[in-house]
Amino acid sequence: MQQTTFWKNYMTNAQLDLSIARYTKVPATWAEDSYVPEFNKLYFIMEGEGFVKVNGETYYPKPGELYLLPAGSTQAYGTLNDHNTFGKYWCHFSSKVNDAHLFQIIQAPVFITPCDPELLIHKFKQLILHSEKGDLSSGFRVHSTLFGIMADFIEQSSEVHFDSRTVPSFEKMDKILQYIESHLHDSLSVEDLARIASFHPNYFISVFKKYTGLSPIQFINRQRMERAKHLLLFTEQSVTGIADSLGMEVSYFSRMFREQIGFSPKNYREMISRTGVTKN
Structure with missing residues (x-):
């Protein structure tokens, strides 16, 4: 599928x-x-x-x-x-x-x-x-x-x-989500995303939340943390380097990571490493 x-x-x-x-x-x-x-x-x-x-x-x-x-x-x-x-x-x-x-x-x-x-x-x-x-x-x-x-x-x-055909605005929303995925390192505003979808910002927020369950900003931050987890697990990049790759200040990145994942980036990497996950 x-x-x-x-x-x-x-x-x-x-x-x-x-x-x-x-x-x-x-x-x-x-x-x-x-x-x-x-x-x-x-x-x-x-x-x-x-x-x-x-x-x-x-x-x-x-x-x-x-x-x-x-x-x-x-x-x-x-x-x-x-x-x-x-x-x-x-x-x-x-x-x-x-x-x-x-x-x-x-x-x-x-x-x-x-x-x-x-x-x-x-x-x-x-x-x-x-x-x-x-x-x-x-x-x-x-x-x-x-x-x-x-x-x-x-x-x-x-x-x-x-x-x-059963989901109105499917093509526009798919385009938006793909755009977010490929621009996590950029500063993404609701106004810019709404413009890409040709929606008024308020309407865009409503549609986005309907289809993802999250506001645009919440969704972007969640995707950034998922990307960070992958980089911590499968690369040797430093925490500072990962924060930079996501367009975030390291202190802000570390705080958000802890809030969403429950560990600091360093502790998360150490914990995963102890489980014997293979990096490839």
């Missing part, structure tokens, strides 16, 4: 919310003719026969296949053999990026064959377990597991792509 600077940052705003997760041996009466759900569904088929239909195309899932049925698509499903119905792990969940459905933005295949089915079974069991718990940590466990399943689905598919 080709990723631009824009998409990498835009997708950090993705939200997944689980409503239910179960394992079910479906009854012979399991059927729906044609409907459009407002939630996404995952079916991991373990046994049996049946069919699902998505936007007019019919599929006959086999054991070991993971199906993604996205919100907003016209769906139908049913059994083929009353004595050999589906046994499946499944869940329903919502997915949004800002105000849009995730799978309006990401065009994904209907199914994949997971590389590690045993690991996926474990993840579904964890999803079910923690979704039924009411303790404080269970919500975090559910979110991390669901994100993990969807990350695996996307990584193991060769057919996933972004639909830029």
